[in-house]
Amino acid sequence: MSGTEAQGPRLRPTLDGIPTYKPGKPASADSYKLSSNENPYEPLPGVLEAALAAAGSFNRYPDMATTELTAELAARFGVPAEHVATGTGSVSVAQSLVLSTAGPGDEVIFAWRSFEAYPIITQVAGATPVPVPLTAGEAHDLETMLAAITDRTRLIFVCNPNNPTGVAIHRGELERFLDAVPSDILVVLDEAYREFIRDAAVPDGIGIYRDRPNVCVLRTFSKAYGLAGLRVGFAIAHEPVATALRKTAIPFGVSQLAQDAAVASLRAEDALLVRVEALVEERTRVAAALAEQGWALADSQANFVWLRLGDRTMDFAEACARAGVIVRPFPGEGVRVTIGEVAANDIFLATAEAFRKEL
Numbered sequence: 001m002s003g004t005e006a007q008g009p010r011l012r013p014t015l016d017g018i019p020t021y022k023p024g025k026p027a028s029a030d031s032y033k034l035s036s037n038e039n040p041y042e043p044l045p046g047v048l049e050a051a052l053a054a055a056g057s058f059n060r061y062p063d064m065a066t067t068e069l070t071a072e073l074a075a076r077f078g079v080p081a082e083h084v085a086t087g088t089g090s091v092s093v094a095q096s097l098v099l100s101t102a103g104p105g106d107e108v109i110f111a112w113r114s115f116e117a118y119p120i121i122t123q124v125a126g127a128t129p130v131p132v133p134l135t136a137g138e139a140h141d142l143e144t145m146l147a148a149i150t151d152r153t154r155l156i157f158v159c160n161p162n163n164p165t166g167v168a169i170h171r172g173e174l175e176r177f178l179d180a181v182p183s184d185i186l187v188v189l190d191e192a193y194r195e196f197i198r199d200a201a202v203p204d205g206i207g208i209y210r211d212r213p214n215v216c217v218l219r220t221f222s223k224a225y226g227l228a229g230l231r232v233g234f235a236i237a238h239e240p241v242a243t244a245l246r247k248t249a250i251p252f253g254v255s256q257l258a259q260d261a262a263v264a265s266l267r268a269e270d271a272l273l274v275r276v277e278a279l280v281e282e283r284t285r286v287a288a289a290l291a292e293q294g295w296a297l298a299d300s301q302a303n304f305v306w307l308r309l310g311d312r313t314m315d316f317a318e319a320c321a322r323a324g325v326i327v328r329p330f331p332g333e334g335v336r337v338t339i340g341e342v343a344a345n346d347i348f349l350a351t352a353e354a355f356r357k358e359l
């Protein structure tokens, strides 16, 4: 045996600096999970049936081109089918976007704190993350993001509304930003929570991407549509970008169950959106109650609220867990709490009220 045989395989050094993705904690049998921004409702009957029917053929590979889903999405959003690219959750589409644009020596800009996968997928591609701190109002600091652009910048993520703070960017501010970004840099409008927006000043990215070849929109079936466990998301992008996404995606990534359930969800959209409306009403109720308790809250346009608790973050998360709700703490920063079932929200509110009195 030579000395080199005893060494393990050489892994890319870039992996050493990559933080591990921390999923929301699972709930125990006697607690509610408010840690992953999921939809609390069970699948709609038609959607469940479509998935069950597809399960009968899972000895076969899925349709690699996701033909029916792509056509349904193209019709739903009024875009050419060539502009639609699907993937196993929008996070995998986001990763394909980075792999398509950035490699070693290149930079990817995003707000921070924002969706925790951005720095991970940037470093997986070997590129350099450029996080730009949020404003004091928990919003994207678009001026500073513009100032962070260099000739190495290849991609900018704009999370609208932002995960985990829920704050959304208004049209004028976003358009001024996009006008100022050089046209050879891809701007990804990550709209994972689009369906929960009620502020009319927040633009729909699909209206914005149309005449901007360097802008693409990221959407998911995981949140409002309630298909988090099936893993399906998509981008709407101009043809060169969408074509690159098809090249970098894992072949056969989106299962037939996921494809058929997503098509059924789009067809059952009216019923789904009634549920989304109920969650938005709950968000309004929860936010009003928190404000009444004395919490300073940024306006959330997503299916969660954000409490900046600093060094009390873990204490608060533990108090919630003891009371029966699992929330998502970001140690030293704050806690993100998904709007869930009314009973779960009530437990969270009661815990927040008791905790507030101790502060």
Ligand SMILES: Cc1ncc(COP(=O)(O)O)c(C=O)c1O
Pocket (backbone or CB within 6 Å): 036, 037, 088, 089, 090, 091, 092, 115, 159, 163, 190, 192, 219, 220, 221, 222, 228, 231, 232, 233
């Ligand atoms: C802003 C944002 N983008 C993308 C995703 C990825 O979701 P999925 O991969 O389930 O589509 C999430 C999930 O938490 C998110 O918060």
